[in-house]
Amino acid sequence: MFAVFPLNVLAVETKGALMTSLWVALITGLTTGGLSCMAVQGGLLASSLASQIEKDLAAGSIGSNRKPSPHIALPIALFLTAKLVVYTLLGALLGGLGQMLQITPTAQAILQFVIAIFMLGNALRMLNVHPVFRYFSFEPPAKITRFIRRQSRNNSSAITSLFLGALTVLIPCGVTQTIMAAALASGNPLTGAALMFAFTLGTSPVFFVLSYFATRLGALAEKYFVRIVAAALILLSVLSFDTGLNLLGSRYSLTRLANNLRSGSQAELANQPTVTSINETLLVLNALDDGYKPKTLHAPANTQLILQVVTQDVHSCSRAFLIPGLDYGVILQATGTQEVEIPAQPPGTVLPFTCSMGMYTGEIIFDL
Amino acid sequence: MHCVNCAMRLQQLEDDLPGVIAVDASYRRQKMSVQFDETRVSATEIIAAAQRLGYTIRPE
Numbered sequence: 367m368f369a370v371f372p373l374n375v376l377a378v379e380t381k382g383a384l385m386t387s388l389w390v391a392l393i394t395g396l397t398t399g400g401l402s403c404m405a406v407q408g409g410l411l412a413s414s415l416a417s418q419i420e421k422d423l424a425a426g427s428i429g430s431n432r433k434p435s436p437h438i439a440l441p442i443a444l445f446l447t448a449k450l451v452v453y454t455l456l457g458a459l460l461g462g463l464g465q466m467l468q469i470t471p472t473a474q475a476i477l478q479f480v481i482a483i484f485m486l487g488n489a490l491r492m493l494n495v496h497p498v499f500r501y502f503s504f505e506p507p508a509k510i511t512r513f514i515r516r517q518s519r520n521n522s523s524a525i526t527s528l529f530l531g532a533l534t535v536l537i538p539c540g541v542t543q544t545i546m547a548a549a550l551a552s553g554n555p556l557t558g559a560a561l562m563f564a565f566t567l568g569t570s571p572v573f574f575v576l577s578y579f580a581t582r583l584g585a586l587a588e589k590y591f592v593r594i595v596a597a598a599l600i601l602l603s604v605l606s607f608d609t610g611l612n613l614l615g616s617r618y619s620l621t622r623l624a625n626n627l628r629s630g631s632q633a634e635l636a637n638q639p640t641v642t643s644i645n646e647t648l649l650v651l652n653a654l655d656d657g658y659k660p661k662t663l664h665a666p667a668n669t670q671l672i673l674q675v676v677t678q679d680v681h682s683c684s685r686a687f688l689i690p691g692l693d694y695g696v697i698l699q700a701t702g703t704q705e706v707e708i709p710a711q712p713p714g715t716v717l718p719f720t721c722s723m724g725m726y727t728g729e730i731i732f733d734l
Numbered sequence: 735m736h737c738v739n740c741a742m743r744l745q746q747l748e749d750d751l752p753g754v755i756a757v758d759a760s761y762r763r764q765k766m767s768v769q770f771d772e773t774r775v776s777a778t779e780i781i782a783a784a785q786r787l788g789y790t791i792r793p794e
Contacts, residue, residue, distance in 0.1 A: 407739075500762040503738055508758055511742045515749065537738070 384557060386683055386725070388564040391545055395568020398598040402488075403539040403569050404576050411445055411530070411577050441527040442577050446570045448531030453542075453566040454559045456535055460549040461558020467550075471613050471688055471695065471722070477551050478610030478724070481544050485603035488541075492596040506537045541599070542569075612724030615690030617716055621727050625661045649673045649708075649730065651719075653684040653698055657726035658719070667713035667732040673706040686722035695722070735761045735789070743787055751775055751783050766791075 404411075467473075487502030514533050538546065545565040549558035604620070611619035647669050652659045653676065665671055675687055677698045685698040689706070698704050711717065711732040718729045735741055744759035744766050753774025759766040768780055781791045 497764070500764075503761065505738050505741065505760065505762055508745060508756075511745055512748065515742075515746065 384560070387548070387552075387557075388560055391548070391561045391564040392568040394541065394545065394602070395565040396571065397568075398595045398602070399539070399541040399545070399565055400569040400572020400576075401592075401595045402541040402599075403534075404573055407449075407534045407537060407539065407573075411442065411573065439574075439578065441524070442574055444524060444527035445531035446573055448528040449534045450563065450566045450570065452532045452535045454563040456546070457549045457562025458555040458559035460546055460562075461552050461555040464550040464553035464558065465555065467553070471690055474551050475610040475613035475724075477547060478606050478613065481547050482603040482607035482610065484547075485541075485544055485599045485606060489596040489599035489603065492592050492599070504538065504543060510536050541595075544602075609724030612718075612720045612727050613688070613690060613722075615718040615720070617718060617729065619724075619727070621724070622718065622729065625727060628661070647671045651675050651728070653677045653680055653687060655680055655684065657684055657721075658728040661728040663728070663730040664734055665708075665711075665730050665732050666734040667715065668710050670710050671708040671730075673708055673730070675704045675706060677701055677703075683721040684726045687719065688722055689717060689719045691717050735759070735764055737761060740789070741766075744784060744789065747780065747783055751780060754780065 484502060487499050490496065491499035491502050514530065514536070542565070545561060549561045552558050552561060608620045612621055616622070647666055649663050649665055649671055651663060651673060663673075675696075675698055677685060678701050680698070680700055685700070686695070687698055687704070688695045689708075692708070694706065696704055696706070708717070708730070713732060715732040716729050717732070718727060720727045735744070738761050741759040741761040745757045747768070748754050748757050751770075753771040755769040755771060757766060757768050766784070770777075770780060777793070781793065784791050
């Protein structure tokens, strides 16, 4: 009856989970990703703009007022389009690689921890906390940067913009690498491609605005941007670590502690078990779009249970239901009832459950 | 050097200064080593060029 589903399968089959991930990727791109990538890849974009600026200077369209030229918009757009295409392809490649690796919930939890450490390290690097954190940045070999630089000089402006946009794939920023890890963890080429597309699309407005108005961005503003990016990375790393804990079924994740605080103040009458036979007890859990209800189920110890997970027109990641302690995972129907056999547990056992993304959690306490 | 991009900017001295053969700039190590033709460019000129880019140079 118990089955272990690779998490990649769960992730692919829940449309709601995918949509949530895409929104997260898009917003990450729009906020921290855009700024962080601009710091690393801004030089390439500047190179792609160089020939257009030279042309504008020759034509006299850039004056002493330093207003951005409308002609600058085209190379920026070409650069960003090429970047979007190449990163989407990279996402597909990483997703395909993840599919071959068959990432289990435990493996994804470990990946979440790695991502969390990576993001935290990058944030501390940006805040100049200690030189050791510089090792969290990816430093492309001099041969690659030399190649990019020389290519940018030798091509016409439109081709240069497209080419350099494509070459950004060789120098991904820290946040991009995080999304690349998520694409790998998705274990599906389409999901991986969609994740990278959403993220890169999110970074595009930031790139566009910052490069278009680059002449007006002072050093003070840059300093604040770095701090904002660092703060956002710290927050994201905490969330990533928490997701990892949820996927491992830990009771001490922030999400679960918050749930416990909330449920402690509410009477949860709906979670009382219904006895259906001498040896079996039936528990009912509702999987909703915004999580599981009730979040805490109380059940009798030393008794085999049937857990009924009920869905009604649910499209969120709560459909990808996991009980890490039992190595159990299932994709729930959008509307339906899934029965899960739970073997007898000793008194005091706590069995956490979660969605595949570690966002929605709950637990069964064997204390009756 | 604040980030990897700074190292890339310094590597650009290869193109900007005649006589500079290769620049190996590392953000992680906060170091830059330059291979150059002493008959065409001097260490002082290289340091001055790096300073013009906004970097403080401490020769070893």
